[in-house]
Amino acid sequence: MLKGSNLVKSYGDQKIIDQASLELAPGEISVIIGPSGSGKTSLIRMLSLLEKPDSGQIAVDDYNYSFPLSKQDKFVPPWPKVTVVFQQLFLWPHLTLLQNITLPLAVGKQSVADEKVDEMISLFEMEKFIYRYPNEASLGQKQRAALVRALLLEPKYLLLDEITSSLDVEQIAIILSHLKDLAKRGIGILTVTHLLHFAQEAADRIIFMDGGKIIESGGKEVLSSPKHDRVQKFLSVIESAS
């Protein structure tokens, strides 16, 4: 279980995350929705321990982190057991997409067969551009590469920040089906998206954030019959816009 409890993060006087608590069970897909600047990405960065909360607790299975960390605490990074695919992708510019995918495997502790790499490349239809450098690839191609890089690490918890933002409908469908497949294999997936139909299709749990707080969370009924006014307003704006 990946669990965050009472997480708080401030920059100056501004609270970015305000008493946020959530759980991600292995095999579960949770989707975070909410307006821009609501703290979705910050929450992902905190749960992946890339950014440390001012206060609160994070548990990765049996390992507990209590914040603020005391000077005696040795920080044990949870990566790649918990890994992240960012909206900006962060592919290394001096390496081809194939090298981007295989470098963490080549230098890391994971042993993944070449066949598995080929299988993933084929699954995401990357054969035609796998030898391109990131600056020669389209955003959609780079997004697939970033996702495959994370998937090959076989994480237990996969955190995704708006990774479908530049994909076409077909590619979103491929990713959706793959995420469901990963969840069936026991990987916990937490994803931020602005695509409500993606959330509707993928999610076991929907989390709505605004102003750094988790306003409402629950099953798919959060999308169909939200309890909170703010969620209703957000959904109605999205629906009228689409």
Next chain:
Amino acid sequence: MTIADILFKYQEAFANGLATTFRLALIIWLVGLLGGTLLGILAAKWKVLVGIPSRLTSFVLSGMPILVFLFWLHYPLQSLLGVVIDPFITAAATLSIINVFAVADTIREVLSEFPQQYVTAGQVCGMEPLQILLYIQLPIVLRQSVPVLLMLQVNMLQATLFASLISVNEIFRVAQQINSQIYKPVEIYTALGILFLAICLPMNGLALWLKAKFTRNLSER
């Protein structure tokens, strides 16, 4: 007397001049690249303590012509200190100082602008700090800085000619001395020009090639 005749007749003088030029350049390159890289790393790491004084010195140096700085170190400073230093050492020190700060500026800028997200990507992929340094940071930093540093070193090689003005017997001064004896300025200075082109153009070409091949857009599209 043709260029070949002149080169043949004064081959020993030219060879000595060339050797002095290369000795001078080698010292400037080594001190500049090693010292500048170290200073640049320190300046990027301790922005206030090292970075600001380093940038300030570099800014002041950039406003001073090399020749004025060289002459100032050669005449007024030595006169003030009451010492006489070998012109070769003065020239090597002057150009090394300039090179150190120019290299440091390049290294500091590349390091300061290094996109932290590439390190983050390595971390979440489970890579160790040393692996991130070796496989991600270092290759990117080298690709960004080597072409610039190479062109800078070509400029420093060309700047060694100023040493002739404080009586260092490098190639330009040798050429001047020979010309004063036989007065063949067209042949002598053409030969000198060709010599520098033969050395500097390949280095500049290599820098441009490296830049085109390895310097990639680091921004996320």
